Amino acid sequence: MENNISNINDSSKEKSKNFIYEIIDEDLKTNKWNGKVHTRFPPEPNGYLHIGHAKSICLNYGIARDYTGKFNLRFDDTNPTKEDQEYVDSIIEDVKWLGGDFEDRIFYASDYFDKMYEWAVLLIKKGKAYVDDSDPETMRGLRGTVTEVGTESPNRNRSIEENLDLFNRMKNGEFKNGEKVLRAKIDMSSPNMLLRDPVMYRIIHSEHHRTGNKWCIYPTYDWAHGLEDSIEGITHSICTLEFEVHRPLYDWFLNELEIHHPQQIEFARLNLTYTVMSKRKLLELVEQKFVDGWDDPRMPTISAYRRRGYTPEAIQNFAEIIGVAKRDAITEVAVLEHAIREDLNKKSQRVMAVLDPLKVVITNYEGEEELEAVNNPEDAEMGHRKVPFSKEIYIEKSDFMENPPKGFHRLIPGGEVRLRYAYIIKCDDVIKNENGEVVQLNCSYDVETKSGTGTSTKKVKGTIHWVSVKEAVDCEVRLYDRLLTVEDPASEKDKDYKDLINPNSLEVVPNAKLEPFVKSAKPGDRYQFERQGYFCIDTKYTTKEKLVFNRTVTLKDTWAKTGGKK
Ligand code: ATP
Numbered sequence: 001m002e003n004n005i006s007n008i009n010d011s012s013k014e015k016s017k018n019f020i021y022e023i024i025d026e027d028l029k030t031n032k033w034n035g036k037v038h039t040r041f042p043p044e045p046n047g048y049l050h051i052g053h054a055k056s057i058c059l060n061y062g063i064a065r066d067y068t069g070k071f072n073l074r075f076d077d078t079n080p081t082k083e084d085q086e087y088v089d090s091i092i093e094d095v096k097w098l099g100g101d102f103e104d105r106i107f108y109a110s111d112y113f114d115k116m117y118e119w120a121v122l123l124i125k126k127g128k129a130y131v132d133d134s135d136p137e138t139m140r141g142l143r144g145t146v147t148e149v150g151t152e153s154p155n156r157n158r159s160i161e162e163n164l165d166l167f168n169r170m171k172n173g174e175f176k177n178g179e180k181v182l183r184a185k186i187d188m189s190s191p192n193m194l195l196r197d198p199v200m201y202r203i204i205h206s207e208h209h210r211t212g213n214k215w216c217i218y219p220t221y222d223w224a225h226g227l228e229d230s231i232e233g234i235t236h237s238i239c240t241l242e243f244e245v246h247r248p249l250y251d252w253f254l255n256e257l258e259i260h261h262p263q264q265i266e267f268a269r270l271n272l273t274y275t276v277m278s279k280r281k282l283l284e285l286v287e288q289k290f291v292d293g294w295d296d297p298r299m300p301t302i303s304a305y306r307r308r309g310y311t312p313e314a315i316q317n318f319a320e321i322i323g324v325a326k327r328d329a330i331t332e333v334a335v336l337e338h339a340i341r342e343d344l345n346k347k348s349q350r351v352m353a354v355l356d357p358l359k360v361v362i363t364n365y366e367g368e369e370e371l372e373a374v375n376n377p378e379d380a381e382m383g384h385r386k387v388p389f390s391k392e393i394y395i396e397k398s399d400f401m402e403n404p405p406k407g408f409h410r411l412i413p414g415g416e417v418r419l420r421y422a423y424i425i426k427c428d429d430v431i432k433n434e435n436g437e438v439v440q441l442n443c444s445y446d447v448e449t450k451s452g453t454g455t456s457t458k459k460v461k462g463t464i465h466w467v468s469v470k471e472a473v474d475c476e477v478r479l480y481d482r483l484l485t486v487e488d489p490a491s492e493k494d495k496d497y498k499d500l501i502n503p504n505s506l507e508v509v510p511n512a513k514l515e516p517f518v519k520s521a522k523p524g525d526r527y528q529f530e531r532q533g534y535f536c537i538d539t540k541y542t543t544k545e546k547l548v549f550n551r552t553v554t555l556k557d558t559w560a561k562t563g564g565k566k
């Protein structure tokens, strides 16, 4: 595994220059682009962006930022059948949120359709493109294989005039889908199959989300992409490794047209353990309701991560940590979670929350008081808050055990435990219902053990969190686990990834209790629930009546085991 949690060096922000930076440094030295650096992120608006796209955005934007260059957002909207304005809107929002600053440079490949058409005509005139009537199946048959050369289409030697006429009529809608294509005339015996007269235009009678019914011929990726880069004056066209074999084609078109010719550079795409990443699969998960939308917090999309409470800074750090490689690999999802934890640890307001409440009555306590709690031990400037304490509190059911195993340092019958920011209590009585379930503990406290000011030197091994019953705020908490049950779904050759979905990826805790500090919170606010993890108020299900929290990521529980220090 390329990136695993054990070889991550905490907060090492030392920037290691990846091979793309080396290429750019060299270009600047030789003045190849007159000192310019211009990158782009070119999504097809056929789905929401995922964490792999985030890597690409961070890389492309990061380069523009580091070299004081420019970064474009460009929609590669060349296929009307799968694209939608909803996706365009979500992509803009996600790129902005992630910090990819494209300023006012949002472009659409569909705005270049006229120009692309003109260039296609130019190639026809040069004798470098022709209209083929072969149906897709015949064309496939004539293409040859890796070991056998292809066969030229009978239409390959049409006259330029005939090609110009047919291409014009293709554009004018005289033919049905699939009846004709425009192909580049390159080499049917090229060892690179992609150079065997690739298709440049196909007929698709479909309404486009931006150009409406103006066009019924649409450019293919290979034909369109270099032109888009060229029009925008891109210098470094960075894409994922699977496009390496397409590069000769990228170069061929630009050379034939003799227009601005960016350098295509490939890097390894991001794969994550326990995750499927292709938009096709993510769309399937949404459409078949395995999740409740593209932003379901179990999805690997940017919108899901945002809703779940991930921060843009943490995702940027993640992109930095994993770096850029030339070889495909799979990164542990734990590396991403580590980056999230590191960031949230520095930023998060701490509160106490009891997810599975057990009532505790402190029999010798009278009245009520407010205790001082630290807002964030990592950031003194975040100060303190008051937490109400009273005779009745909730503790976590799992913090009490009647028959504890060895090494259980929390509450047991007759045992003692420290209440975080409060007192040491002793469990005197265990109250059960008719089914024998523990429903209440009667405890006593020792006033001298008050956190911070108490004079007692008594020490206990465990410290637990709690919430005062009277002031407790009710909420629902949603706990997420991995969406898939296996590390590398792609390696399960004979299984559909849908059969690998974790049936317990969502657990809803209906009745959690929170300290009243969260009363003024708004959707999207993030907290650390002490000893539990990082949580964020859900933007979708939270209403005036009901607070809903998402668990962003679990916490490594350190302080509860450190001997009950305050
Ligand atoms: P998918 O294969 O996941 O459906 P895609 O490649 O079809 O995605 P595009 O909209 O074409 O999606 O991608 C936009 C940009 O994001 C491209 O430059 C592509 O190389 C890059 N990209 C897509 N997936 C990843 C990934 N997993 N890691 C890094 N970059 C990626």
Ligand code: MG
Binding pocket: 044
């Ligand atoms: Mg694609």
